[in-house]
Amino acid sequence: MSATTEQPAAPKRTRVPKSKLPPWTEKALVPVVLILAALLPFFFDAGDTFIQTCTEALAYTVMALGLNIVVGFAGLLDLGYVAFFAIGAYTAGYLGSGFFSNVGGGEGWHLLVGEPTSNLPGIHVNFLLIIVAAIIAAAIAGVIIGLPTLRLRGDYIAIVTLAFGEIIGRIAIQGDEIKIGGQPLTAGRQGITPVDKIDLPFLDPFGLLNLRPWYWFALGMVGFVLFVNFRLRDSRLGRAWVALREDEIAAVAMGVPAVKTKLLAYGAGAALGGIAGAFLGSFLNTVNASQFEFFFSILVLAMIILGGLGSIWGVVLGAIALSFINRWLIPDVLNDVPSQIGLDFDATQITFSIYGFLLVMMMLLRPQGLLPEKRHKLELAEDVETTDATLYSARA
């Protein structure tokens, strides 16, 4: 069953990866990085596309950190993460747009929204409440998706989550044909647009000309999610996830409630995906069914694998790197290269190939990721004798 069989040769006691930094560094890094990142928009125009790319990268970071809980901490391979993006985005679309134009006799329902939107038809709810709704909806969906996978082994979990992701994507695309009381379920490929802008209390509503508030809001989300991730990882629940990931039978024998723990992982991961989905729905100003494809799940998964499964800072790095490759490197930088060397095609045509190539190369050259988690690194280092000392050093 286990691929890493012990070597009968004499154990080499060296090669235990040791970090020079004290363990609290990674948490102390959070405020430093956040403050530095918060200063970034001042170096660019308020409407610069770079800020837009950065904001999207931050939203992807939230998603990657969410998926990291499921895949990295709990070791449940989820290939249908796009489902939670869709659910979050549709929550934003349903509760903050003119999509349900007939409610309230054409007047619309409004809950704690400011001046411009409070006169529009459709349902309009304050964005903070939308986020809460997105968290609840996505977490429930996560638990529902998690239920059938409880009895299954690794690869089967992957395929069931993939199936759920595809089913939800299908429903999103075909939902304009399903009419409940004359109201279509989704707007299909046309998309629900426009979606309400974020409108926080005591602040002006966010606009599309000034992207800085969006950026700071996204940064705030990342800060919150980082906090959640660190706290969860070091909690009793986090240790239970790792125990289940490493050896389910042993963990259950030690009294870890497998069902509850796994479902909490699915729920927590899904909730973070829902937050990011709601934000992206509002930021991109559309909830479009063609966004919710399998490719997206793989993109987020690739982020956490590139960064290093289970390693929080690694995942942040991977998410930012891949979203920049996706949004900036391929369309802006590499696009001109083929024509410069005399080839007649756009680099955007081979986006998939570039991605595929990156995934393959990454796995072949550095399967542990850019900033691997210590415990994962320990697994990969062969000939390491497991002693109390190595176990303790792997904890942090």
Next chain:
Amino acid sequence: MEAASISAGPPVSQRIRAFIGTYGLVVVLLILPVVYAIQDLSNDGNLVRLGENINAGLSNGAIWALVAIGYTLVYGIVELINFAHGEVFMIGSFVSAGFFMTIGLSPETSAFVLFFGLLLTLLIAMTASGMLNAMIERVAYRPLRNAPKLAPLITAVGFSFILQNVGLLWKGGTQTGIPDLINAQHTLFTIFGVTIQNGDLLSIGVTIPVLIVATTFISRSRLGKAMRATAQDPDAARLMGINVDTTISLTFLIGGMLAGAAGLIYALYQTTIWYFQGFTGGLIAFTAAVMGGIGNLRGAVLGGLIIGCIQQISDNRIGSAWTPAVVFSYLVLIMVFKPSGLLGEQTRDAG
């Protein structure tokens, strides 16, 4: 009184659970056909429409069975969902379409030339797909044999993307029509009102011999025995003098060849090909493999045929846009009711 209650056997809840465990999947699978059989009988008074669905389903299912065997063989031997397998099938379609158009086969070609031309195309497609699959194994999976289980899965997805892109650049992003060489829609004969078309005959006529050869090879030949031994326990197989690396390559080669054959049949049967057929087809075929019990060859064939029927019924009655959702719902239901599949899985973990 007491004795009577003891002899009544296990409590009802347990008996229900046992019933669901044994027959739940069968009941779930029968829902669609039975519902539509009743509907047909009440509307038309006969089962012709359902019969036509099942006929087309079996022909399609034969294709999925060929692809599913590739999944099941590979999963049995290296415990990896070969995500790129669907794309290998797609490349098989593209290669065969490209080849028979290059050598000038057309619907007007005489039957004799057509037969040998297609036979040659079949060989070419099988060789190309088989080599491609073996190459992917060599480049992307073998270096990661001792890496964590996620790593080869990710490279598989990476190769799947690369091959999809190859298909996209080759034939463009839309469905491409290809010459209808075998006159696929032509009615051959009719049984009980169900028309059997040329395409159905081709699909069954190619699939069955290929399946017989492949299963005989795996169950009888020395190399097939090596494959099964490696699937059971690679370390012990190596101790017995089996070259595990070669055997794994061979498995990928055979799986790829079957996918290539499936690619040719698909192209002739559907008369349209496109770059995305591999992704959807691959997932359908994987569902088939899981349904039959992964690692189990007969299970993959059975699963393929069943999935083909489900797919056709759904295409015809619910709408083809919903078919992926229907197939995936079935996948989830299988996982709920019987994760080990209809005929039981044959993998290292299963035992």
